[in-house]
Amino acid sequence: MPLPAASPTMSAPEFQGLRDFIYAKTGIFFNESKQYFLENRLQRRLGDLKLRTYREYLDLVQGGAGREELKQLFIEITTNETSFWRNPPQIEAFQRVVLPEAVKLARDRGATKFRIWSAACSSGEEPYTLAMVCAEAKDGPLKGLQVEILATDISERVLAQAKQAVYGSYTLRNLSPAQLQRHFTQQGPDQFEAKPELRQMVGFRNVNLVDYPAYRSLGTFDIIFCRNVLIYFDDAVKRKVLQGFHEQLAPRGYLLVGHSESIHAFNTGFELMHFSKAMGYRKRG
Ligand SMILES: C[S@@+](CC[C@H](N)C(=O)[O-])C[C@H]1O[C@@H](n2cnc3c(N)ncnc32)[C@H](O)[C@@H]1O
Incomplete structure (x- = not known):
């Protein structure tokens, strides 16, 4: 789904900062092709938190005040596909x-x-x-x-x-x-x-x-x-x-x-x- 015109775009340094932070916290590694995925998943969080840039979001989750948001970050970035009797x-x-x-x-x-x-x-x-x-x-x-x-x-x-x-x-x-x-x-x-x-x-x-x-x-x-x-x-x-x-x-x-x-x-x-x-x-x- 295309981003609405007013949505912030994730810059390359913002992507790298978030990617490295997520990797350190979860072990999940997003390569360059996943920038759009990350932008898409976190866009709503920026809106809910009234933040203007992904840099501000990174600062929040990296800081002590961001502990609760960290849980939300894990929810947003994980892929939870599963089913009964899988495989x-x-x-x-x-x-x-x-x-x-x-x-x-x-x-x-x-x-x-x-x-x-x-x-x-x-x-x-x-x-x-x-x-x-x-x-x-x-x-x-x-x-x-x-x-x-x-x-x-x-x-x-x-x-x-x-x-x-x-x-x-x-x-x-x-x-x-x-x-x-x-x-x-x-x-x-x-x-x-x-x-x-x-x-x-x-x-x-x-x-x-x-x-x-x-x-x-x-x-x-x-x-x-x-x-x-x-x-x-x-x-x-x-x-x-x-x-x-x-x-x-x-x-x-x-x-x-x-x-x-x-x-x-x-x-x-x-x-x-x-x-x-x-x-x-x-x-x-
Ligand atoms: C695709 S699901 C697999 C679920 C189930 N094991 C299955 O095979 O159907 C992957 C799960 O791994 C969890 N996950 C990802 N990174 C994790 C981590 N660092 N620690 C614990 N769980 C993690 C996700 O939240 C997600 O629910």
Whole structure:
């Protein structure tokens, strides 16, 4: 959409200043081709805050008074596309192979809790998908184990949506009618609320993936899902994120990334696992 005539234009130095600031705060790197995207996303903030230039906006978020605006900046610049049962072959591999194997390891360690981290969970479709699979395994592999799914994201807006747990049919399109009926209550013509059985398994928290020391406060996980966010990071950030995941995974724990995200180039202590039509990684023994 073209900018209205009165809208400020982002200069090259303003773009570079904002890009470097955003990279330092989030790990998300915008190359030159993304200037229009950034201008478009931040234009409304300038209007709401009655600022005249992007330089003034940068000064605001860089200053102590800009802490609240920083949250808004994260909301504006992130891409939150997601859906239930996204990448079905990988979810099926989780259901058939990863979950039973990881549960066995947890039981062998004498664990009473089984913990999964959905890192960069967006509006909740991914963690609730994992909760559906766990709910269906509660009388099977997971019998007697308490399941805890920690879902984190940098955007307060998507976390608020996730906590509401109400979804429309488009994002639920990959679910079978039986799954929809078992796990959701219809509230309106196109509104489906996740049932308490799913909701009580999932906890939400705002975690910025470049805040590496914060990882430790999250504890140890049997499985980490981090899908479709590494693509926004450069190699230096990817390497540190993967190192953090490695530290938080239980011995031989699993890491599942997006289908276009290979972590092969980073000698991170993970081995590649091949499943039917999907891949994953496992912490080396
Ligand atoms: C495309 S969505 C992926 C959602 C889900 N994992 C999936 O695959 O469907 C990417 C998410 O990463 C989050 N994100 C981006 N940078 C982040 C960071 N530094 N820390 C935590 N989350 C971040 C965004 O807010 C967004 O919700």
